[in-house]
Structures are given as structure tokens and as C-alpha cells.
Amino acid sequence: MTRADLHTLTGAYAVHALSGRELGEFERHLAVCDACRQEVRELRETAARLAVASSLAPPPTMKDDVLRRIATVRQEPPRLAARETRESHAGPRRRTGRRAVNVALAACVAAAAVCGGAAVWQYRQASDARDTARRSEQRAARAEELTQVLAAPDAHSRSGRMTGGSTGTVVVSRGLDKAVFLASGLPEPPAGRIYQLWFSDGGTMRPAGLLDSSGRSTAAVMSGAVGKASAMGVTVEPAGGSRAPTGDPLVLLAFPSA
Template sequence: MTTTDLHRLTGAYALHALSDTENTAFERHLAGCEACAQETAELSATAARMGLAVATTPPAGLREQVLRRITTVRQETPGRPAQALAARPGPRTRRLSRWALAACLAAATALGGTALWQHQEAEDARAQARRAARTTDGIAAVLAAPDARTRATALAGGATATVVVSRGQDRAVFVVSGMTSPPGGKVYQLWFDEDGTMRPAGLMDPARSDQAVLLRGSVDGASGMGITVEPDGGSKEPTSAPVAVMTFPS
């Protein structure tokens, strides 16, 4: 594969459409080609913006509606017509039904603790889904803002990073592709850079190499952002030298 061929792979790389062999060759090329690094970062940010701009959030009550209807709709037995299920029960069937009801009540009593635990698990899942929806909406609002400004750069290890800032929204989004995993027990933490003073701006997902992160808090007077490696859970202030520092676009 020639250098000319590699220059033409920026779009396919940004969309994760390369084979393993092509991906390895292009990442080697990317480490020494500033033009391709810049173009790849911009294409990755554009792809993220387009995807999030058309994302839709399910209606708030959809999950509860589906779960409620499951309990009221009876499943037909395979191979039996629906009319057979609606047949009028005889005396023996009614006696069996009473025994079945008693068994169900006993089981419900015995499993009461499990039901409460499952209810709490469902509540936690719903709360997590609401938080995720708010984050997605916040990212989409920044990326689609008329005054959104973008700045891209190449990071160590071949990663490409883009920061998108909307002064009107007073928020910023960090988009990264190909980020190496942090050391065990560590996490990448994002910071607002206010004339050299770092203000916490959230954590990256250590399990994902490609992600978009809505920086926590308003841009306010920050002129840029930084990334450091911190203990799991993050720190109140940086405890290590920055992995990267990026100036916000004007």
C-alpha cells in the first residue's frame, strides 16, 4: 500500500470501515502525518455530530407501557387456536385454578424480598436511562448549535481528539477516537483550563476508545481543557502531568 493510498483512507478510518490490516497500516501512517491526523479528527467529529443530530429519545413512558401490557396480554400456546384458550372452564378446572391461585400467593409472599429488590433495580435502571438521555441531549445541543466551533488535534498513541464549544450554550463536548486504555485502576479525567488552574469537567469511560463526552459544568471563563490520568473515581485536582492540553476555538 502506497503513501498516496494511505492519504485516501482518512474518511474510511473515521467511520471504522477499514480492515484490520488497513487499520494497522493507516495508524502507523497517522502517527507521522499531521495533515491526515487533522483531517481524520475533523471527519470523526463531523460523523459524531451527524449521528447525534438525528438521534431520537424514546417517549418517557414507553418502557413502563410495555411492561404493563406484558402483564395483561396472554400468550397463546403454540399450535392451539386462540378460541381454545377462551373456552369456559369446567368444575375441575376451577378447582385447579383455586389451587394454582393459592400456590401463586404463597410464592408471591416468599419472593416478596426479591420483588422489592427487582423494583429497586428497575428504578435504578430508569434513573440511569434518564441521565443518559439528558447527556445525549446536551451533546446534541452543543454539536448542533449555530455558533459551535471546532478544534482538532492528534494525541499520543495515534488517537485523534476534537473539542466543540458553543458559547451560546456555554457548554463544550470532547470527541475522541482511538484513545488507548488507561492503566488498571485509573481513569482519564477532563478539566477546564482557566489560565492554568484546572477545574474538574468529568470522567471518560475507560472501556471505550471512541466516545463523545459532555464536559461537566459551564465553559464560563475557561480558555481550554486538559486530560490527566487519575485514580478510579477521579480527583478534585490533577495528580499527574496532563496527557494533553487543548485550547478552545475562538
């Protein structure tokens, strides 16, 4: 894929429509292309606004309109057996009146159900749109933070092979007091397990966040300040993470010196 081709993928990336090798190539391109990063941010903001705008509250007159129109709909007469027809002659007015009341009550219940159902649907749509917008904003914020570290003037990196043949790279900015970990070819962890990042403070491992991976390239800003850490590691831990490593690290990378 050429550099010109990569510039055309901002829209698909903004709505999470890329996958596999194409996603990995574009994310590497995004780390070095200011124009594409700016376009992705703008597209995500627009998508978030459109999602919120699509959620509309039902008009205040909706319930009154439904109730008014019900009165104009002709009800089909019930089909009665011959015996029921003869018995009905005993009190036609009373039975007709009672039937009309029942029909009216049923209409009111149906109208309430329609209005209530519409309100619930609209509420769910609005809630889903807000959740989507919030997730998009969070992803955009994480991408911005990752880009800041990678583009920092004092950013230095170190790479190493991980257990299983994958590659890991750590990028450290002492000025920002932050570090980013990038992995290529990291397989999905076993069921009920997750990758966890660690800072090494003179040999003492400090939790630095969790890492999602499904076999493709992935990147994450390590949680917490770099501080006096001199290295970082990756382990496989129970879902939810651990306070201390429960096994040997897949990789242990010493932080590059300035």
C-alpha cells in the first residue's frame, strides 16, 4: 500500500472500519502524519455529533394525536353465535354501552402502550448515542495522548522480541513523564487471561495498565508516571489484572537513555 493510499483511509479509520494488515499500516502511518491525525479527530467529532443529533424526543402532541385518531377508527362488530345473539336482545342498550366502554378502555390502553413504547425507544436511542459519543471521545483522547508521546522531542525507543515470536517496543518521554508500549503480532491471550504492563522500579514491578490484543498491532499509553522506572515488562495475568506479576514476563525492556 502506497503512502498516497494511506491518506485516503482516514474516514474508514474514524468509524473503526479497518482491520488486519490495513489497520496496522494505517496506525503506523498515523503516528507520523499530522494531517491525517487532524482529519481523524475532526471526522470522529463529526460522527459523535451526528450520533447525538439522531436521537429525537417524541413531540409533546403525539399522545393527544393518537387518542384523537382512535375515535375515528371503526371497530369491527363481534361475531356472535345464534344463542348469544338471542340473549343479547334482553338488554341491547346495556350491552352496547358496556361494549363501547370496553372498546374505549382498550383504545386508551393501546394508546398508552404506543406512546410509552415510543418514549422508551427514543430514550434507548439517545442513551446509545451518548454512549457511542463518549466512547469516541475517549478513543480520540487516548490517540491524542499516544501521539504526544511518540512525537515528543525527547522520545526514545527500544524494541525486543517477545515470547511467541511477537515484537514489543517501548517509547519513553522523560519530559512528559510518560511511556507508550507497541506490540506487533501479539496473539490473543488464553480465555480468562489478559496482558498486563508493568514499570520496573529498580526490579520492583509496578502496575501500568492492561493491554488488549487479538493478534494485530496494538499500542497503549502506560498508566501512571514513568518516575524513576528503569524498565518495563509484559505478563499474562487473570482477567482484571493483578497487583503483582504472577508469572515470568514475556519481555523485559530497559528504558533507553537520553
